Amino acid sequence: MSRQISNTHKIVVPIILILVLALLAAAPLFAPRYTIILMISIFMYVIITVSWTMFSGPTGYVSLASAAFFGAGVYTSALFGLKLPLPVIVPLGGLAGFVLALLVGALTLRLKGAYFVMFTFGLVELLLNFLLWWEINITGTTGRVVPPVSNSAVYYTMLGIFVAVVGSSYLINRSRYGLAMRCIGEYEEAAAHTGINVALYKIITFALSAFFMGAAGAIMATRWTYIDPHIAFNPLISFLPVLMAIFGGIGHLVGPIIGATIFTYLEEVLITKFPYYYMLIFGIIMLLAITYLPEGVVGLFQNLYKRLTGEKNGAA
Amino acid sequence: MFVTILDIIISGLLLGGIYALIAVGLSLQYGVARVLNIAHGEFIMLGAFLTYTLFTGFKINPLISLVITGPAIFVVGFFLYRTLFARLRAVAPTVDAFEGNSMLACFGLLFIIQNVAILIWGAGIKGYSFWAEPVSLAGAKFAANRLITLFVALGICVAFYFFLSHTRLGKAIRASAQDPSTAGLMGVNINHVLALCFGLGSLMAGLGGTLISISYQIQPTMGLEYTVIALIVIVLGGLGSIPGSFIGGLVLGLVGSIVTYIDPGLSLVAYYVIFMLLLLAKPTGILGKS
Amino acid sequence: MVLLEGEKVTKFFGGLAAVTRVDFSVEPGEVIGLIGPNGAGKTTLFNLISATFPPTSGIIRLKGQKTSHLKPHQLCRRGVSRTFQNVKVFANVSALENVVLGAYFGTSGQVASGQAYDEASGLLDFVGLSDVKDTPAKDLTLSSQKRLEVARALATKPDLLLLDEIMVGLTPVEVSGAMDLIRSIRDRGVTVVMIEHIMKAIMNLCGRIIVLHHGVKIAEGTPKEIASSETVMKVYLGDRAHAVY
Numbered sequence: 001m002s003r004q005i006s007n008t009h010k011i012v013v014p015i016i017l018i019l020v021l022a023l024l025a026a027a028p029l030f031a032p033r034y035t036i037i038l039m040i041s042i043f044m045y046v047i048i049t050v051s052w053t054m055f056s057g058p059t060g061y062v063s064l065a066s067a068a069f070f071g072a073g074v075y076t077s078a079l080f081g082l083k084l085p086l087p088v089i090v091p092l093g094g095l096a097g098f099v100l101a102l103l104v105g106a107l108t109l110r111l112k113g114a115y116f117v118m119f120t121f122g123l124v125e126l127l128l129n130f131l132l133w134w135e136i137n138i139t140g141t142t143g144r145v146v147p148p149v150s151n152s153a154v155y156y157t158m159l160g161i162f163v164a165v166v167g168s169s170y171l172i173n174r175s176r177y178g179l180a181m182r183c184i185g186e187y188e189e190a191a192a193h194t195g196i197n198v199a200l201y202k203i204i205t206f207a208l209s210a211f212f213m214g215a216a217g218a219i220m221a222t223r224w225t226y227i228d229p230h231i232a233f234n235p236l237i238s239f240l241p242v243l244m245a246i247f248g249g250i251g252h253l254v255g256p257i258i259g260a261t262i263f264t265y266l267e268e269v270l271i272t273k274f275p276y277y278y279m280l281i282f283g284i285i286m287l288l289a290i291t292y293l294p295e296g297v298v299g300l301f302q303n304l305y306k307r308l309t310g311e312k313n314g315a316a
Numbered sequence: 317m318f319v320t321i322l323d324i325i326i327s328g329l330l331l332g333g334i335y336a337l338i339a340v341g342l343s344l345q346y347g348v349a350r351v352l353n354i355a356h357g358e359f360i361m362l363g364a365f366l367t368y369t370l371f372t373g374f375k376i377n378p379l380i381s382l383v384i385t386g387p388a389i390f391v392v393g394f395f396l397y398r399t400l401f402a403r404l405r406a407v408a409p410t411v412d413a414f415e416g417n418s419m420l421a422c423f424g425l426l427f428i429i430q431n432v433a434i435l436i437w438g439a440g441i442k443g444y445s446f447w448a449e450p451v452s453l454a455g456a457k458f459a460a461n462r463l464i465t466l467f468v469a470l471g472i473c474v475a476f477y478f479f480l481s482h483t484r485l486g487k488a489i490r491a492s493a494q495d496p497s498t499a500g501l502m503g504v505n506i507n508h509v510l511a512l513c514f515g516l517g518s519l520m521a522g523l524g525g526t527l528i529s530i531s532y533q534i535q536p537t538m539g540l541e542y543t544v545i546a547l548i549v550i551v552l553g554g555l556g557s558i559p560g561s562f563i564g565g566l567v568l569g570l571v572g573s574i575v576t577y578i579d580p581g582l583s584l585v586a587y588y589v590i591f592m593l594l595l596l597a598k599p600t601g602i603l604g605k606s
Numbered sequence: 607m608v609l610l611e612g613e614k615v616t617k618f619f620g621g622l623a624a625v626t627r628v629d630f631s632v633e634p635g636e637v638i639g640l641i642g643p644n645g646a647g648k649t650t651l652f653n654l655i656s657a658t659f660p661p662t663s664g665i666i667r668l669k670g671q672k673t674s675h676l677k678p679h680q681l682c683r684r685g686v687s688r689t690f691q692n693v694k695v696f697a698n699v700s701a702l703e704n705v706v707l708g709a710y711f712g713t714s715g716q717v718a719s720g721q722a723y724d725e726a727s728g729l730l731d732f733v734g735l736s737d738v739k740d741t742p743a744k745d746l747t748l749s750s751q752k753r754l755e756v757a758r759a760l761a762t763k764p765d766l767l768l769l770d771e772i773m774v775g776l777t778p779v780e781v782s783g784a785m786d787l788i789r790s791i792r793d794r795g796v797t798v799v800m801i802e803h804i805m806k807a808i809m810n811l812c813g814r815i816i817v818l819h820h821g822v823k824i825a826e827g828t829p830k831e832i833a834s835s836e837t838v839m840k841v842y843l844g845d846r847a848h849a850v851y
Contacts, residue, residue, distance in 0.1 A: 064354075107595050111595065114352060115599060117419060118547045119591065119595065121544065121547065122544035122547060122591070125540055125584065126544075126584060126585065126588045129584040129585060132581065133582055133585070137579070176706075176707075176711075176719070179710075180707065180711065183699065183707055186696045187694040189690075189694065190690065190696070192678040192679050193658075193679070193688055194682065194708045194711055194759075195679050195682040195683055195708065195710075195711035195712035195762050196679055196707075197677070239423060243424075276434045276439075280427065283428035284424070284428060285424075286420070286421070286424030287400065287421055287425070290417050290421050291407075
């Protein structure tokens with residue numbers, strides 16, 4: 001009986017995914033402009049949250065630097081947006097995030113997790129400070145302009161990055177590298193003695209996750225058109241993916257996606273009327289999630305499902 | 317020339333005194349209670365704004381309000397530990413898990429406290445003037461309020477040192493920092509001591525905020541930068557070492573003063589360079605064990 | 607050719623000398639016992655041999671080449687594998703996946719997943735865990751977890767296997783089973799160095815025994831020589847005579 005279910009599973013799930021993807025791809029043709037803009041925001045947070053989970057999920061090293069990598073991409077757009085075409089800017093933004101994460105990782109991932117948290121926490125503030133100083137004293141600019149791009153172009157770029165990051169996450173999880181990352185998260189020493197180059201794997205995975213964040217930043221910059229360091233480096237973008245991943249559930253690929261979708265929608269709804277209340281509420285939800293939802297919403301439903309089917313079949 | 321050097325040194329001590337105070341507070345919270353309180357700066361901000369309200373609304377002298385803001389913020393910290401962190405500690409499978417979860421909880425607190433402050437006081441910059449008249453010291457001019465700040469900050473740290481070394485409670489804290497389980501066996505009420513430590517850490521943050529508000533302008537978003545500085549100081553001094561945080565604070569303050577003399581906008585960058593050098597060469601800091 | 611040798615190996619932690627000027631040499635095919643009271647430096651010596659950290663001074667050579675500059679994963683690929691005193695199996699992953707990790711990463715060169723899973727299955731059979739292949743490691747008994755660690759270590763195809771107190775907490779029946787397992791490992795051509803407190807196992811399995819006390823090697827010889835050594839009896843066996851059964 002269960003064999004049949006898993007076979008239908010193998011056919012049905014890919015079909016559903018293809019249909020969803022086709023729907024998403026066709027959306028700019030029929031959906032209202034407001035929905036497309038909302039989708040862009042959802043894509044942005046899903047990308048950042050799934051990227052964050054790609055590294056911090058299995059290893060347990062909590063990165064508070066997402067805003068720094070995203071901002072690196074935004075700033076790349078600001079620096080080169082007038083000189084280079086979009087298809088070059090987006091990967092370049094990703095590269096900026098990648099290189100920054102390589103440096104941060106090489107510096108901090110050899111040490112205890114606490115140092116990593118502390119360093120990544122201050123990184124956004126540092127970059128903000130430094131670039132403000134740079135812009136005032138060296139280049140003499142007060143903000144830069146990024147040429148705007150059509151909504152469709154932004155939408156499709158974000159859709160592309162979304163597919164890339166979710167696809168990569170899925171493939172990595174299923175592969176030997178995903179297994180290695182999870183084991184690194186449990187016992188680094190044992191993983192090293194089993195032949196895994198722990199430092200290299202941590203740094204590369206961290207840098208890869210930053211690549212997607214940077215790429216997303218590069219394209220999102222075109223929506224804001226005016227960029228100064230305060231706009232590029234926003235601490236909220238370090239906080240929200242952590243909240244979304246924890247609330248959604250880190251253990252399953254779907255968790256961060258669900259968490260990101262829910263909170264992006266909430267933010268859209270609340271931001272105009274209650275700008276400070278909604279951040280307050282998110283903070284409270286964070287506390288509640290940490291205390292009462294250790295496996296996130298997805299984990300909660302999985303446990304409920306197990307309990308229900310367990311009861312139906314009589315025994316575990 | 318001599319006047320310039322004196323100016324830099326005293327400015328460095330002014331800054332360093334505050335850094336030392338807030339870093340000792342964070343060291344109590346992380347070193348003893350094992351909570352990496354990344355919302356530390358928000359408690360500093362609360363202290364600053366409470367003082368501001370007491371001064372502008374009720375004409376209470378900021379130095380006097382130290383005895384109001386300190387205990388008030390102590391109560392907030394103590395209460396938070398007894399409710400939130402004690403519960404997290406109880407359900408966490410390992411100390412590492414507790415450290416991770418409590419840090420994330422502080423992340424949530426950061427946004428809660430900051431936005432509550434914005435809702436109460438608005439998002440703009442505030443300030444007040446108190447004893448701002450210049451005073452002459454060996455030829456250099458300093459605002460009277462800054463000199464008072466320096467002495468008060470150092471005074472609080474010295475008082476705390478005597479508290480740690482000469483009172484029963486202080487000894488209990490030092491024992492809990494070294495070895496919580498043995499301290500528990502020796503009759504120390506660990507849960508009580510840890511909550512007290514967290515509260516004391518918040519108290520120091522609050523007092524630091526009061527002193528900061530005397531000399532500088534304040535804003536609800538001011539906390540983040542102070543948290544980052546406090547984190548760098550406790551790494552510089554050695555994680556878990558309270559005297560290390562004190563020395564580290566003074567050292568960083570001096571560095572800041574020198575860098576500000578060269579170029580005002582680069583002090584945080586300079587602190588971070590020191591942070592990076594530490595991580596490369598000696599992560600255990602000045603007084604940390606190798 | 608000597609498989610493993612150490613010359614005047616020393617390790618300081620701050621001011622504390624954990625291991626002081628220890629010499630040793632291990633020939634291929636041997637089963638060597640490493641004994642001594644708690645705190646004698648045995649696990650530290652294992653950590654030094656397996657490159658967890660480098661020695662403060664002294665030289666360690668594997669197959670004639672120095673190892674102090676190597677990282678643990680590099681040494682693993684050169685043929686050194688170990689188990690841990692506090693069992694470190696990957697709890698949330700199945701027994702099979704624990705072992706397959708070693709098959710994937712423990713050797714130089716790429717291993718296809720089909721081959722890796724076959725090897726892992728074979729090793730689980732070898733250690734007697736074939737019926738719990740898909741069980742998460744955290745749900746296994748302590749004795750099974752220790753066997754799983756051995757299987758994982760063997761998956762990296764070591765020339766030298768370091769066993770750190772794998773018999774602690776086992777019943778006498780389980781101890782006999784573990785002894786048989788070690789004999790099978792030796793018969794497969796793997797050289798074994800084992801830290802153990804259970805004298806029955808040490809005396810019966812080991813061709814040679816090294817005795818550490820306060821980080822210093824105080825005796826070395828065959829089981830007979832060690833059992834009759836006055837030095838050793840005073841320091842160690844004297845207290846543990848009741849454990850020789």
